[in-house]
Amino acid sequence: MATVRCLNCISTEWRSFYGLRRQIGLLMLLLQAVNMVDTQIRYSIPEEMKKGSVIGNVAQDLGLDLKRLRSGRARIVTGENVHYTELKTDKGILIVNERIDREELCGDITPCSFSFEIILENPIELHGITVEVLDINDHAPVFPNNDKPISFEISESAAIGVRFPLQGAQDLDVGQNALQDYILSTNDNFILKQHANPDGRKYVEMVLQKPLDRERDPHFSLKLIAIDGGTPQRSGTVNIDVTVLDANDNIPIFNQSVYKATVVENTKTGTSIIKVNATDADSGSNGLITYSLSEMKGNAADTFSIDENSGNIYVSGQIDYEKDRKYELRVEARDYGGLTGTSKVIFEVVDVNDNAPVINVMSFSSPLSEDARPGTTIAVLNIKDADSERNGQIKWSVGDKLPFKIEASLKNYYNLVSVQQFDRESVSEYNITVTATDFGSPPLSSSTTLHLKISDVNDNAPLFDKNSYIAHITENNAPGVSIFAVSAQDSDWNQNARISYLLEDTQVSGSPVSTYVTLNSETGVLSAVRSFDYEQIKQLDLVVKAQDGGSPPLSNNVTVKIMIQDQNDNPPQVLYPVQTGGSLVAEMVPRSADVGYLVTKVVAVDVDSGQNAWLSYKLQKATDRALFEVGLQNGEIRTIRQVTDKDAVKQRLTVIVEDNGMPSRSATVIVNVAVADSFPEVLSGFTDYTQDKEYNDNLTFYLVLALAVVSFLFITCLVVIISVKIYRWRQSRILYHSNLPVIPYYPPRYADTLGTGTLPHVYNYEVCRTTDSRKSDCKFGRAGSQNVLIMDPSSTGTMQRIQSEKSILDEPDSPLEVS
Numbered sequence: 001m002a003t004v005r006c007l008n009c010i011s012t013e014w015r016s017f018y019g020l021r022r023q024i025g026l027l028m029l030l031l032q033a034v035n036m037v038d039t040q041i042r043y044s045i046p047e048e049m050k051k052g053s054v055i056g057n058v059a060q061d062l063g064l065d066l067k068r069l070r071s072g073r074a075r076i077v078t079g080e081n082v083h084y085t086e087l088k089t090d091k092g093i094l095i096v097n098e099r100i101d102r103e104e105l106c107g108d109i110t111p112c113s114f115s116f117e118i119i120l121e122n123p124i125e126l127h128g129i130t131v132e133v134l135d136i137n138d139h140a141p142v143f144p145n146n147d148k149p150i151s152f153e154i155s156e157s158a159a160i161g162v163r164f165p166l167q168g169a170q171d172l173d174v175g176q177n178a179l180q181d182y183i184l185s186t187n188d189n190f191i192l193k194q195h196a197n198p199d200g201r202k203y204v205e206m207v208l209q210k211p212l213d214r215e216r217d218p219h220f221s222l223k224l225i226a227i228d229g230g231t232p233q234r235s236g237t238v239n240i241d242v243t244v245l246d247a248n249d250n251i252p253i254f255n256q257s258v259y260k261a262t263v264v265e266n267t268k269t270g271t272s273i274i275k276v277n278a279t280d281a282d283s284g285s286n287g288l289i290t291y292s293l294s295e296m297k298g299n300a301a302d303t304f305s306i307d308e309n310s311g312n313i314y315v316s317g318q319i320d321y322e323k324d325r326k327y328e329l330r331v332e333a334r335d336y337g338g339l340t341g342t343s344k345v346i347f348e349v350v351d352v353n354d355n356a357p358v359i360n361v362m363s364f365s366s367p368l369s370e371d372a373r374p375g376t377t378i379a380v381l382n383i384k385d386a387d388s389e390r391n392g393q394i395k396w397s398v399g400d401k402l403p404f405k406i407e408a409s410l411k412n413y414y415n416l417v418s419v420q421q422f423d424r425e426s427v428s429e430y431n432i433t434v435t436a437t438d439f440g441s442p443p444l445s446s447s448t449t450l451h452l453k454i455s456d457v458n459d460n461a462p463l464f465d466k467n468s469y470i471a472h473i474t475e476n477n478a479p480g481v482s483i484f485a486v487s488a489q490d491s492d493w494n495q496n497a498r499i500s501y502l503l504e505d506t507q508v509s510g511s512p513v514s515t516y517v518t519l520n521s522e523t524g525v526l527s528a529v530r531s532f533d534y535e536q537i538k539q540l541d542l543v544v545k546a547q548d549g550g551s552p553p554l555s556n557n558v559t560v561k562i563m564i565q566d567q568n569d570n571p572p573q574v575l576y577p578v579q580t581g582g583s584l585v586a587e588m589v590p591r592s593a594d595v596g597y598l599v600t601k602v603v604a605v606d607v608d609s610g611q612n613a614w615l616s617y618k619l620q621k622a623t624d625r626a627l628f629e630v631g632l633q634n635g636e637i638r639t640i641r642q643v644t645d646k647d648a649v650k651q652r653l654t655v656i657v658e659d660n661g662m663p664s665r666s667a668t669v670i671v672n673v674a675v676a677d678s679f680p681e682v683l684s685g686f687t688d689y690t691q692d693k694e695y696n697d698n699l700t701f702y703l704v705l706a707l708a709v710v711s712f713l714f715i716t717c718l719v720v721i722i723s724v725k726i727y728r729w730r731q732s733r734i735l736y737h738s739n740l741p742v743i744p745y746y747p748p749r750y751a752d753t754l755g756t757g758t759l760p761h762v763y764n765y766e767v768c769r770t771t772d773s774r775k776s777d778c779k780f781g782r783a784g785s786q787n788v789l790i791m792d793p794s795s796t797g798t799m800q801r802i803q804s805e806k807s808i809l810d811e812p813d814s815p816l817e818v819s
Contacts, residue, residue: 043056045100045132072121100133115130156213185225203330214244220242223237252340261345266354293306321388353387357446359436360383361380368453379416381414382414392438404419456494464487468559526560538564541559546558566610568661570608602635650672
C-alpha cells in the first residue's frame with residue numbers, strides 16, 4: 001500500500017508539472033507570434049501519438065493567412081531522413097506524420113526535441129519550429145540477460161557488511177517514468193543498498209547482514225525487482241543465485257576508485273588506452289584476479305574491451321566524437337573465491353577535424369528578374385559542420401567580383417542576397433560558387449555552385465543602325481517593288497526584343513503616305529504602292545517607328561527620305577513654231593539675206609531633268625541642205641550661204657529635237673521657209689501645195705459621206721419594211737411629203753484680205769432657199785493684217801491670219817450673215 005500511495009503522489013506531481021509546462025509553452029507561442037518572419041515557435045507533445053494527430057495550428061501561431069501558406073508554397077525542410085511531421089497548408093495545422101519514439105530519437109537526453117524549418121517563397125520567409133517530445137511510461141525496466149540468473153559464489157567466512165554489486169536494470173524512459181527503485185526478495189542474510197552515479201543513474205549492491213552458514217543454507221535463490229515511477233507502474237525482475245563457499249574473506253581492491261583518460265576519435269582498433277589494477281590480500285587461488293567490464297551503456301560494449309588478465313583496456317570499435325563525446329565504464333575485479341571489487345573508468349573523447357562543412361540549398365530563386373532590387377534574397381542555405389569548437393566554426397565566401405553576399409539568418413541558416421542592380425544585357429547569368437571552410441587544422445571546406453539566370457525586363461528601346469536613311473528609286477517603277485529596308489536592334493531578349501516596324505501617318509502632297517508606300521512590319525522592307533512619276537513628286541519624307549513586343553512596349557523613330565530618280569520617259573515638246581492641223585506657218589527670207597541670216601528659232605522643252613532634259617537640234621531633212629543649218633544647242637536656223645535667185649521659193653525643213661537620255665527621245669518639227677522678197681511671189685510658190693492638199697481632203701470627205709449615206713439608206717429601208725408589215729392596217733393615212741433642202745455648193749476662190757494685193761477681189765456666194773423662205777441678208781467682215789502668212793487648206797487662195805470671224809444666224813425670217 002505504501003508503494004501504491006507513493007506512485008499516486010508521483011503521478012499527481014507529474015500532471016501539475018506538465019500543466020505548468022504547457023502554460024509556459026503557450027505563453028512562448030504568443031510572444032513568438034509577434035515576429036512573422038524568421039521566428040521560432042515551440043510545441044510540446046507526448047511520444048507515440050497516432051499518425052495524423054494535430055500538433056498545433058502553425059498559421060494561427062505565426063499569424064499567417066491560409067492563402068499566404070498556399071501562395072508561398074509553404075513546406076517543411078529538415079536535414080533528417082525521417083519526417084516526423086507534416087504541414088497541412090489547406091488548414092494551416094501541423095500533424096504527426098511518423099511514429100515518434102522519444103527513446104529512439106533522444107535516448108536518455110532530456111529534454112528531448114527535434115527542430116525543423118518552414119520556408120515560404122515570394123517573398124522568402126523562414127520560420128523555425130521546435131517540437132519537444134514528452135516521455136510516456138512505455139518501457140519497463142529491463143535487466144541485461146534477464147533470462148540468466150545473477151550468480152554469486154560467496155565464502156561462508158564472508159564478513160558482515162560485504163558488498164556484492166548487482167547488475168543494474170535499464171529503463172529507456174526518463175524522468176519520473178525512469179527507473180526509481182530496486183526491491184530484493186525477503187531473506188535473512190542479505191539486504192539491498194542503492195547508490196546514485198553523478199549522472200543520476202542508480203546502481204545497487206547486495207550487502208551481507210548476517211553470517212552465512214554453508215552447512216545450513218548452501219544455496220540462496222533471490223529475486224531483484226526494478227520498478228519505475230510511471231503510471232501505470234512497470235517493473236523488471238532478475239534471479240540471483242548465491243552459492244556459499246568456504247572462506248575467502250578478502251575482496252579485490254582497485255588502486256583508484258575512478259580512472260580517467262582521454263581518447264582521440266578515430267583511434268585505431270587495438271590501441272591500448274589505460275590499464276587498471278586491483279589487488280587481493282588472499283593467497284592461492286583466492287588471490288588470483290580476473291578483470292571484466294560491466295554496465296556498459298549504449299554501444300560502449302562494441303567500442304572497448306579489457307584484457308582479463310592484465311587489466312589493459314583497448315579500443316575495439318569506431319570512436320566518433322559526433323556520436324558519443326564521453327564513455328563511462330564499470331570495471332570488475334573478481335578473485336577465484338567469487339569476491340568482486342569494482343571501479344569506474346571515464347573516457348573523454350577528443351574531437352578531430354574529420355568533418356567538412358555540409359551545404360544544403362533549402363530554396364533557390366532562378367530565374368531572377370533583372371529589375372530585382374539590391375538586397376533581394378536569392379537562396380536560403382543550410383550550412384553545418386558536425387565537429388566542435390573551432391573545428392565546427394565556419395567561414396563562408398562567394399566567388400570573386402560577384403554582386404552577391406551571404407547574411408546569417410537562423411542557426412545554421414544563411415541567406416544569399418544581391419548587392420547591386422542587375423543588367424541582363426551585360427550579364428545574363430551567373431555561376432555562384434559558395435564555399436564554406438571550418439577553422440580546423442588542417443581546415444576542411446566544401447562548396448556548391450548555383451546557376452542563376454537573369455530574366456529580361458523590357459528596359460531597352462529598339463535602336464536603328466542609322467540616324468536617318470536616304471533611299472532612291474527610279475520613276476515608272478512597278479507597284480509592289482521593294483525600295484529599301486530599315487533595320488533596328490533591341491538588346492532585350494525574346495518577346496521584349498521582337499521588333500515590329502510601323503509607318504507613321506504623315507501626309508505627302510495632301511495624301512496619306514500609305515497611298516505611296518507600304519512597310520513590312522516584320523522585315524522593315526519599304527515597298528512602293530504605286531508607280532512614281534518624277535515630274536509630279538520628287539521626294540517622299542517618311543517616319544518609320546520600330547516598336548518592341550514588351551509590356552509596355554518601347555519604340556524609336558527614324559526619318560526616311562525616298563528620292564525619286566528621273567527616267568527619260570518624256571520626249572521633247574516643241575513650243576515654236578506652233579504646229580496646227582488646219583494651217584501652215586511659213587518663215588520669210590529675203591533673197592538678199594547674207595550668210596548667217598537668222599531665219600527663225602526652234603524652241604523646245606523637256607519636262608525630264610538632268611541630262612534627260614539636255615536638248616540638241618539637228619536638221620533631218622531640207623529642200624536644200626546647203627542653204628540652212630540648225631544650231632546644235634540653241635535651235636537657231638540660219639543661212640550658211642548667200643541666197644540666190646536660183647533658190648526655190650518654197651523651202652521645207654525638218655528639224656529633229658533630241659534629249660540626252662538613254663535611250664534618247666526626240667520630236668520633229670517642220671519649218672516652211674519662203675524665199676521671196678514679196679507676198680505675190682510667196683503665194684505663187686505655195687499654190688500647188690495647197691491644191692494638192694485640198695484635193696486629198698475633199699476625196700476623204702466624199703468617201704466618208706458616201707459611206708454614211710449608204711448606211712442611212714439601208715437602215716431606213718429596213719425600218720420602213722418592218723413598219724409596213726406591222727402597221728398595214730393604217731395604210732389609209734396619207735403620208736405627208738415635205739420639200740427637201742438644197743445642199744449649197746461653194747466653188748473655190750481666192751481672197752486677199754490685205755486689200756493691197758494684185759489678185760482680184762472676188763466674193764462668190766450661192767444661196768439655195770426653199771420657195772417659202774424669206775429673204776436673207778449677207779454680211780462680210782475683214783481681218784487685220786499680220787507679218788505671218790496663214791495658208792488655209794480649204795481654199796485655193798492665201799490670206800493673213802483672221803483676227804475675228806463671226807457668223808450670226810437669225811430667225812428663219814432674218815437674213816443669213818456670212819463672211
